[in-house]
Amino acid sequence: MAKLDLAFQLSANADGVAAGVAQADRELSKVGASAKATAAEFRQAAKITAELRTPTEKYADTIGKLDAMMQKGILSQEVYGRAVAKADAELKAATSSVDDMARAASVTERIVNGLSGAIGGIGDATKSVADAGVSVIAFGKDIAYTYFQWKLFNSIRNPAGLKDFALGALKGAMAARTMILAAKALGIGLALGGGAAGTAAAAVLGLSNPLIGGALLAMNLGKAFLNAKDRAFEMAAAITAGTVSLESLNAELGQVQAQQVDNLAFAMEEATAAGERSESAFAGLADVFVTPFVGAFAAIQSGLAGFTDGISGVVEGITSILSPIAQVIAPVFTLIGTLVEGVLKFVGVMAEALGVVLKVAGAVVHTFLSPFIVGLTNVVEAIRSGMNAAFGYIGEQIDWASQKIKDFYAFMSKVPIIGRAFASGEKPATQAAAGAEQAAADAAGSPAKDNLDAELEMYGTRRQNEEAIADARRKADDDQAARDLQMYEARRANEQAIADARRKEQEEAAKAAEKAAEEAAKEQQRRAKEAAAIDEKAAAKQEDIDKVVAERAAALGGKSNEALKANDVRSSEGMAQFLALATGREDPAIAEYRKQTQKLDEIRGELRALQTEKVTILNGAGA
Amino acid sequence: MVIIDYTELATVAASRKFGEAPTYQRKFVVEVDDPATKQNEIANATGVEFLSPHPEASYCKAMNVSVSNYNGSRWHYEVTWDYELPKQQNVDPNPLARADIWKWSTGGLQVPALYYYDTGDTLKVLQNSANDFFEGVTTDISTLQASISGNRPTFDYGLATTVTNSVNSSAYLGGAAYTWKCSGIAANPAVEVVNESEIRYWQVEVTLEYRPDGWPLQLPNVGWNYLDGSTKKRCYVIDTDSGDKVPSSNPQPLTTGGAISTGAPTVLVRRVHKAVNFQQYFGTPTQQ
Numbered sequence: 001m002a003k004l005d006l007a008f009q010l011s012a013n014a015d016g017v018a019a020g021v022a023q024a025d026r027e028l029s030k031v032g033a034s035a036k037a038t039a040a041e042f043r044q045a046a047k048i049t050a051e052l053r054t055p056t057e058k059y060a061d062t063i064g065k066l067d068a069m070m071q072k073g074i075l076s077q078e079v080y081g082r083a084v085a086k087a088d089a090e091l092k093a094a095t096s097s098v099d100d101m102a103r104a105a106s107v108t109e110r111i112v113n114g115l116s117g118a119i120g121g122i123g124d125a126t127k128s129v130a131d132a133g134v135s136v137i138a139f140g141k142d143i144a145y146t147y148f149q150w151k152l153f154n155s156i157r158n159p160a161g162l163k164d165f166a167l168g169a170l171k172g173a174m175a176a177r178t179m180i181l182a183a184k185a186l187g188i189g190l191a192l193g194g195g196a197a198g199t200a201a202a203a204v205l206g207l208s209n210p211l212i213g214g215a216l217l218a219m220n221l222g223k224a225f226l227n228a229k230d231r232a233f234e235m236a237a238a239i240t241a242g243t244v245s246l247e248s249l250n251a252e253l254g255q256v257q258a259q260q261v262d263n264l265a266f267a268m269e270e271a272t273a274a275g276e277r278s279e280s281a282f283a284g285l286a287d288v289f290v291t292p293f294v295g296a297f298a299a300i301q302s303g304l305a306g307f308t309d310g311i312s313g314v315v316e317g318i319t320s321i322l323s324p325i326a327q328v329i330a331p332v333f334t335l336i337g338t339l340v341e342g343v344l345k346f347v348g349v350m351a352e353a354l355g356v357v358l359k360v361a362g363a364v365v366h367t368f369l370s371p372f373i374v375g376l377t378n379v380v381e382a383i384r385s386g387m388n389a390a391f392g393y394i395g396e397q398i399d400w401a402s403q404k405i406k407d408f409y410a411f412m413s414k415v416p417i418i419g420r421a422f423a424s425g426e427k428p429a430t431q432a433a434a435g436a437e438q439a440a441a442d443a444a445g446s447p448a449k450d451n452l453d454a455e456l457e458m459y460g461t462r463r464q465n466e467e468a469i470a471d472a473r474r475k476a477d478d479d480q481a482a483r484d485l486q487m488y489e490a491r492r493a494n495e496q497a498i499a500d501a502r503r504k505e506q507e508e509a510a511k512a513a514e515k516a517a518e519e520a521a522k523e524q525q526r527r528a529k530e531a532a533a534i535d536e537k538a539a540a541k542q543e544d545i546d547k548v549v550a551e552r553a554a555a556l557g558g559k560s561n562e563a564l565k566a567n568d569v570r571s572s573e574g575m576a577q578f579l580a581l582a583t584g585r586e587d588p589a590i591a592e593y594r595k596q597t598q599k600l601d602e603i604r605g606e607l608r609a610l611q612t613e614k615v616t617i618l619n620g621a622g623a
Numbered sequence: 624m625v626i627i628d629y630t631e632l633a634t635v636a637a638s639r640k641f642g643e644a645p646t647y648q649r650k651f652v653v654e655v656d657d658p659a660t661k662q663n664e665i666a667n668a669t670g671v672e673f674l675s676p677h678p679e680a681s682y683c684k685a686m687n688v689s690v691s692n693y694n695g696s697r698w699h700y701e702v703t704w705d706y707e708l709p710k711q712q713n714v715d716p717n718p719l720a721r722a723d724i725w726k727w728s729t730g731g732l733q734v735p736a737l738y739y740y741d742t743g744d745t746l747k748v749l750q751n752s753a754n755d756f757f758e759g760v761t762t763d764i765s766t767l768q769a770s771i772s773g774n775r776p777t778f779d780y781g782l783a784t785t786v787t788n789s790v791n792s793s794a795y796l797g798g799a800a801y802t803w804k805c806s807g808i809a810a811n812p813a814v815e816v817v818n819e820s821e822i823r824y825w826q827v828e829v830t831l832e833y834r835p836d837g838w839p840l841q842l843p844n845v846g847w848n849y850l851d852g853s854t855k856k857r858c859y860v861i862d863t864d865s866g867d868k869v870p871s872s873n874p875q876p877l878t879t880g881g882a883i884s885t886g887a888p889t890v891l892v893r894r895v896h897k898a899v900n901f902q903q904y905f906g907t908p909t910q911q
Contacts, residue, residue, distance in 0.1 A: 552870070555857050556856070559847075559848045559855045560847035560857045560870075564847055565874075566842050566845060567842075569841045572735055572761060574842070575735035575737070575758070577843060577845070577873070577874075578843045578888060579756050581843070581873075581875070581876050581886065583755070584885075587869070587872055589870060589871050590869050593862055593869040
């Protein structure tokens with residue numbers, strides 16, 4: 001019966017999930033547009049956050065990742081040791097300034113405190129929702145038990161139905177047992193991935209038997225939800241108690257809040273690369289499911305609370321209807337049972353659809369939802385607030401209708417002839433039961449006062465239940481308001497930190513730009529002086545060149561004023577001069593001219609070198 | 624104051640040396656009636672006068688005479704006549720009538736040695752085996768110097784200035800025109816007494832120099848500048864490496880038109896001395 005109870009509980013949860021997901025999908029379509037528009041801002045913010053991370057934070061992140069990977073067996077001890085040594089070296093190199101470390105640690109501490117407050121609120125909400133879920137589950141058990149009784153009663157009334165019931169229950173139990181054993185054998189347990197695999201298996205089996213498929217789907221989803229709820233609850237409790245360390249918090253949720261935002265923001269812009277994320281990123285992303293499903297489960301549980309109330313009202317209505325009519329219109333019961341069966345099958349189908357939706361949602365969430373956690377949380381909380389307000393309003397209207405019905409019964413009880421039929425008020429079922437019991441009591445001789453007492457007791461119990469529900473709603477509203485406030489403060493602190501970081505960055509950039517401009521100006525002046533000195537040298541050398549060239553040109557263009565000295569060829573000097581010319585002896589001026597040309601080439605080379613040096617100076621880096 | 628008598632002393636002095644002209648001496652004692660008799664009358668009282676031949680050697684002429692008291696007597700005088708061979712033939716007692724005396728000497732000038740005489744007196748270029756000239760090697764060429772000594776009653780120094788350093792304008796003494804040059808003219812005053820007559824005159828000495836290759840300059844036609852059309856420009860040489868024109872450090876050969884040239888320069892023969900008629904001024908040597 002435990003499996004059957006779980007199936008009923010999870011079927012009810014799936015119904016709530018379907019409604020919640022449909023509503024969330026509508027809201028998400030609105031939020032998605034604005035979220036996409038602000039994706040770049042998220043990415044920028046994530047980058048700023050990542051850039052503001054201190055070497056110690058980076059070191060802690062790195063060590064946390066390495067620890068997680070080593071625990072999963074991905075890294076060997078040797079590789080782990082080398083990676084830690086590298087991280088140590090980088091930390092030592094980066095932590096040259098103790099002030100920077102202290103300032104960074106302060107920023108980190110503020111962020112973590114904000115996150116801790118938010119997560120603590122979520123944990124508290126989850127815990128309260130879980131408590132409410134326990135009552136819902138108990139109520140589901142009652143419904144299941146009533147349903148089982150009704151089916152048994154129907155079977156007794158119809159032996160053929162009893163046979164079908166027995167066979168169906170047997171088949172369902174065997175199939176469920178088989179799937180559980182198979183899931184365990186495959187190692188697909190409580191993790192959400194295992195739940196997804198089980199959901200897929202349930203979808204396949206559901207094709208042959210919707211009841212079994214729905215039960216298995218609900219079972220796996222329920223296990224995943226419960227597991228997520230337990231993990232979120234334990235985490236929130238640990239944060240609240242202060243027993244969680246910063247590293248473990250970063251490992252569990254810190255990556256979800258900051259690092260995954262960056263990663264998924266990248267994934268939005270680089271959708272093609274989204275599927276190529278590293279195994280560690282997928283492992284971290286798998287943990288992300290814990291957080292949204294805590295909220296989802298809280299919403300579902302909250303929905304179930306309202307749903308249960310509604311069902312309670314329906315059952316009460318049905319009871320009130322069936323009690324006076326049961327003895328008259330027996331076939332109507334069968335019709336109602338058929339309707340209930342149809343509802344259950346519909347729930348099974350919806351659960352299958354939910355499985356598909358969840359798969360799609362899983363893919364979407366895989367790519368998109370993580371960056372939008374904050375926005376989604378706000379939206380979901382808004383939805384929850386709206387829904388609570390709506391259902392509160394509906395509850396008030398129902399109470400008003402119930403009061404009107406009571407008034408109607410009171411009025412009708414005063415009508416002659418038929419007034420007696422309404423003498424028992426708005427509790428026809430009770431009246432019917434009371435009638436039956438009255439008949440039995442009449443037969444047994446029991447007094448009618450007992451019936452009245454029982455009616456009063458039921459009324460008191462219902463009032464207590466309604467007050468408990470109202471208290472729970474007020475408490476939930478207060479908690480929601482507190483969470484909104486904490487979220488607002490955390491967001492504001494985060495925005496303030498980002499604004500401060502941006503302002504500081506802008507100031508530093510402005511100072512750096514001013515300093516760079518000043519240095520550039522000095523450098524420019526220095527280069528200008530060097531260039532001027534080079535120009536002077538170049539001008540001097542060019543002047544030398546021009547002088548020599550001009551002298552050459554003048555020498556060739558003008559005439560010589562040198563005295564002509566010639567001797568008689570019959571003298572030694574004259575004959576030497578004659579022979580020098582006669583034998584074609586090279587004029588010494590040529591040798592001198594070559595030396596001069598070589599010197600000119602050297603000067604030109606120096607001039608070119610100076611020009612090259614000047615170009616290098618004026619066109620160099622920073623010029 | 625009459626010459627009473629004279630007597631030739633027996634003492635005869637004669638001197639002969641091989642290869643030299645002989646000399647003789649005659650002594651006379653002249654007796655006078657008056658101690659104040661003129662010395663010229665006493666010397667000529669012996670019948671001997673200047674250029675009188677010696678009785679034994681007529682080629683010796685009376686050239687010197689001296690008169691002195693004989694043994695302390697105031698009325699006896701000793702007259703000594705020295706006879707010598709005159710250097711000039713037919714010497715005239717009148718110095719202005721004497722012929723000019725030509726004296727000759729030879730010399731040499733150092734010139735670059737460019738040629739040499741090979742076997743068979745074949746004239747060849749003096750070069751080494753690589754056909755390079757030996758610069759600085761010199762040789763001598765012969766020159767002839769003529770010194771003319773003559774007595775002139777006057778000395779025209781203007782003419783002497785004009786003639787000095789002039790060359791012969793026409794062939795002279797076997798040399799072509801411009802081969803003789805008057806190197807200098809010197810004149811010294813002189814006086815002689817001939818027949819008791821005082822004759823004053825100038826002993827003029829002219830030096831002539833003969834150069835076989837002539838006295839005009841032989842200059843290479845080179846210069847620092849050349850004519851480019853009508854523009855004078857600086858001479859240049861071509862740098863064979865770069866082909867650039869380089870202002871030359873030495874004068875460069877020129878063509879006859881003044882353009883720049885290459886190779887051996889032409890030789891400009893330029894006479895820088897005026898030419899005069901040497902025959903007119905200096906005559907020809909007389910046979911002595």
